[in-house]
Amino acid sequence: MTKVLTILGSTGSIGTNALQVIEANKNDLKVGYLTAGSNAPQLIQQALKFRPKAVAIADESKYLMVKEALSGEKIEVMAGREGILNISSRTDVDLVLNAIVGTPGLEPTYNALRAGKTIALSNKESLVMAGEVIMDLAAARGLPILPVDSEHSAIFQCLIGEKKTAVSKLLLTGSGGPFRKQESGTFADITPEDALKHPTWVMGRKITIDSATMMNKGLEVIEAKWLFDMDPENIDIVVHPQSIIHSMVEFCDGSIKAQLGLPDMKLPIQYALFYPERKKVKWENTNFFQIAQLTFEAPDFSRFPCLRLAYDSLKRGGTAPAVLNVVNEEAVYAFLDRKIKFTDIPGLVEKALGAIPVTDHPDIHQILEIERISKEFLKREIG
Amino acid sequence: MTKVLTILGSTGSIGTNALQVIEANKNDLKVGYLTAGSNAPQLIQQALKFRPKAVAIADESKYLMVKEALSGEKIEVMAGREGILNISSRTDVDLVLNAIVGTPGLEPTYNALRAGKTIALSNKESLVMAGEVIMDLAAARGLPILPVDSEHSAIFQCLIGEKKTAVSKLLLTGSGGPFRKQESGTFADITPEDALKHPTWVMGRKITIDSATMMNKGLEVIEAKWLFDMDPENIDIVVHPQSIIHSMVEFCDGSIKAQLGLPDMKLPIQYALFYPERKKVKWENTNFFQIAQLTFEAPDFSRFPCLRLAYDSLKRGGTAPAVLNVVNEEAVYAFLDRKIKFTDIPGLVEKALGAIPVTDHPDIHQILEIERISKEFLKREIG
Numbered sequence: 001m002t003k004v005l006t007i008l009g010s011t012g013s014i015g016t017n018a019l020q021v022i023e024a025n026k027n028d029l030k031v032g033y034l035t036a037g038s039n040a041p042q043l044i045q046q047a048l049k050f051r052p053k054a055v056a057i058a059d060e061s062k063y064l065m066v067k068e069a070l071s072g073e074k075i076e077v078m079a080g081r082e083g084i085l086n087i088s089s090r091t092d093v094d095l096v097l098n099a100i101v102g103t104p105g106l107e108p109t110y111n112a113l114r115a116g117k118t119i120a121l122s123n124k125e126s127l128v129m130a131g132e133v134i135m136d137l138a139a140a141r142g143l144p145i146l147p148v149d150s151e152h153s154a155i156f157q158c159l160i161g162e163k164k165t166a167v168s169k170l171l172l173t174g175s176g177g178p179f180r181k182q183e184s185g186t187f188a189d190i191t192p193e194d195a196l197k198h199p200t201w202v203m204g205r206k207i208t209i210d211s212a213t214m215m216n217k218g219l220e221v222i223e224a225k226w227l228f229d230m231d232p233e234n235i236d237i238v239v240h241p242q243s244i245i246h247s248m249v250e251f252c253d254g255s256i257k258a259q260l261g262l263p264d265m266k267l268p269i270q271y272a273l274f275y276p277e278r279k280k281v282k283w284e285n286t287n288f289f290q291i292a293q294l295t296f297e298a299p300d301f302s303r304f305p306c307l308r309l310a311y312d313s314l315k316r317g318g319t320a321p322a323v324l325n326v327v328n329e330e331a332v333y334a335f336l337d338r339k340i341k342f343t344d345i346p347g348l349v350e351k352a353l354g355a356i357p358v359t360d361h362p363d364i365h366q367i368l369e370i371e372r373i374s375k376e377f378l379k380r381e382i383g
Numbered sequence: 384m385t386k387v388l389t390i391l392g393s394t395g396s397i398g399t400n401a402l403q404v405i406e407a408n409k410n411d412l413k414v415g416y417l418t419a420g421s422n423a424p425q426l427i428q429q430a431l432k433f434r435p436k437a438v439a440i441a442d443e444s445k446y447l448m449v450k451e452a453l454s455g456e457k458i459e460v461m462a463g464r465e466g467i468l469n470i471s472s473r474t475d476v477d478l479v480l481n482a483i484v485g486t487p488g489l490e491p492t493y494n495a496l497r498a499g500k501t502i503a504l505s506n507k508e509s510l511v512m513a514g515e516v517i518m519d520l521a522a523a524r525g526l527p528i529l530p531v532d533s534e535h536s537a538i539f540q541c542l543i544g545e546k547k548t549a550v551s552k553l554l555l556t557g558s559g560g561p562f563r564k565q566e567s568g569t570f571a572d573i574t575p576e577d578a579l580k581h582p583t584w585v586m587g588r589k590i591t592i593d594s595a596t597m598m599n600k601g602l603e604v605i606e607a608k609w610l611f612d613m614d615p616e617n618i619d620i621v622v623h624p625q626s627i628i629h630s631m632v633e634f635c636d637g638s639i640k641a642q643l644g645l646p647d648m649k650l651p652i653q654y655a656l657f658y659p660e661r662k663k664v665k666w667e668n669t670n671f672f673q674i675a676q677l678t679f680e681a682p683d684f685s686r687f688p689c690l691r692l693a694y695d696s697l698k699r700g701g702t703a704p705a706v707l708n709v710v711n712e713e714a715v716y717a718f719l720d721r722k723i724k725f726t727d728i729p730g731l732v733e734k735a736l737g738a739i740p741v742t743d744h745p746d747i748h749q750i751l752e753i754e755r756i757s758k759e760f761l762k763r764e765i766g
Contacts, residue, residue, distance in 0.1 A: 157638060161544020166661035171671065238671050248643070252663040254650050255540060256643040260631070267637050278549035280635040288554065288621045288679040296671040 014099035056083030131226030153268035154246035154259035218310020326374035397482035439466030514609030536651035537629035537642035601693020709757035
């Protein structure tokens with residue numbers, strides 16, 4: 001039986017990898033809908049190749065370009081936030097892969113769940129900002145949330161067939177980013193070009209900067225808390241520069257299970273798209289004799305303050321992680337635009353967490369309001 | 384509910400570790416029966432402490448010593464092969480842990496299965512010699528065989544909740560033994576004292592020598608073939624000197640699952656005794672920041688010919704692995720008794736495999752006959 005998929009964020013790193021997985025499995029997977037942020041030429045190309053029923057582009061200024069290119073193709077074209085929300089609510093698909101980058105991914109996740117769709121979730125911001133809302137909604141509808149992040153996919157796989165009560169710890173591995181061994185005294189001079197050189201993973205710009213500050217690992221701790229219902233004190237970060245072990249679970253009997261593989265996002269994407277089946281891949285397999293060595297280090301919370309900020313926001317709860325996420329995201333874009341320094345990112349997040357009041361158990365509207373407030377806060381701070 | 388256990392081979396390394404696990408879990412586990420090879424003083428001590436219904440000692444010359452020490456204790460005492468077979472057939476227990484060392488473990492495994500008992504199997508020789516007979520019998524009775532070897536326990540744990548058809552490879556890890564880096568030109572001078580120094584695991588003498596020749600890993604390949612129904616060409620050996628990853632499973636989608644932990648036999652023993660539950664341990668847990676590094680190497684089939692002999696015997700099938708096992712076992716004891724050199728072990732095994740005709744699909748009697756023939760062969764060879 002062919003699975004029909006919606007891919008939200010089809011022109012990003014995860015989206016394009018997902019389309020490669022679909023192309024390699026034409027008999028099993030089919031594209032129902034595609035959405036993109038602003039890359040109109042790539043969306044057009046994808047639409048012509050994968051023949052979705054409809055596409056949407058968030059950047060309204062690109063609407064006409066897409067519309068004209070697809071005229072006569074029997075592919076509906078929409079644009080703007082409304083277009084994305086419309087497509088994320090469509091019910092005539094089997095699975096929605098949310099690969100939108102950043103905070104704009106939250107509402108589509110919420111919509112897809114409300115439409116009764118199983119989600120393969122790459123947009124970690126949905127859970128960082130609205131973990132309680134999203135998990136409650138998924139539970140109420142009886143829908144699984146299938147993680148696409150390699151770390152969370154690893155934990156998900158390690159938990160298969162195991163009882164929740166037997167789990168004592170989640171061990172989230174991370175490469176440590178490009179500045180793992182760099183003196184923190186030099187961090188203020190880091191340029192976007194420096195920070196975009198990730199040692200092991202090829203990813204989008206936003207997540208690559210988050211890996212450099214290690215905020216990405218912090219966001220993943222928050223994501224793991226919600227996905228797997230674990231207390232933050234039982235979620236540890238293990239720096240593992242080779243990125244071969246994708247994460248681990250420790251059980252109460254001292255046994256640890258790890259999921260390993262090459263650092264290729266196609267693997268966790270394919271796992272989520274085919275779940276609960278495992279589908280044969282033709283790609284390169286792990287060769288332990290080539291790997292030769294795996295190493296582990298403790299994370300350095302003093303050189304990478306974003307880690308502490310993420311744990312602190314999670315302990316505070318309510319809208320605190322949403323503030324952390326939005327301010328970090330805006331600060332990362334400001335850093336990429338050379339408006340602030342690398343070391344300003346954690347400073348701005350910390351300031352925002354201190355300044356913006358926390359609402360406990362927020363609903364989706366309160367979270368979207370916090371998003372607005374956080375963006376305004378950052379705009380005032382950096383002008 | 385308390386589980387009542389028979390421990391066959393209670394004074395060996397696995398047996399004493401198992402009794403430590405039982406002592407730490409008095410409310411859940413209870414000793415029903417104990418058997419030992421020849422260590423009468425320790426068996427007596429264990430009987431007085433754990434109060435089994437009956438004990439048996441294989442060495443008949445020790446019968447009176449045990450009988451007298453336990454007189455008036457309401458503990459039945461038996462001796463010899465008949466005593467061991469009697470106890471392995473008792474039905475008033477929940478689980479039989481077979482921790483007998485070597486070929487004498489085969490008949491007790493067979494008996495326990497015929498008595499309808501679930502087996503926690505540490506005696507790998509049962510499967511190496513009679514894999515087809517044992518697995519067919521277990522399947523016919525609907526009884527699981529719970530592995531106690533750390534490698535097979537690891538694979539068993541990695542397979543939980545996964546489909547058999549999704550498995551592409553088993554990756555058996557091994558420390559490589561004490562001579563991993565030693566020039567093979569010096570192997571002829573290896574003494575029993577040298578070979579008994581295992582780098583990571585504390586184990587009995589027989590298995591420690593098998594680790595030094597790497598025959599142990601070869602026997603484990605044969606054991607894995609039967610336990611997990613895998614073709615030998617899909618069972619790979621990965622040398623991993625730190626013994627932290629206890630083994631791995633590769634799935635068809637490129638994902639690998641590994642089970643890790645400290646090299647402490649109490650962990651896989653406890654896992655088997657409590658299966659399908661995981662029970663909290665108070666023992667030391669793995670600390671990845673202390674481990675720091677895991678390394679992997681290809682096994683060296685030329686310096687360790689026992690590996691090739693094991694694979695070859697498995698490919699030949701029938702009674703070939705039984706010959707390999709019996710001749711190796713007798714050769715190891717001859718080496719420990721300084722009757723032969725370390726390098727004679729694989730030579731004798733190879734000679735026996737060439738000389739003793741193979742019977743396909745042997746029944747238990749044919750296998751016991753092969754055991755006798757193999758022992759006679761070796762006696763003639765080494766005088």
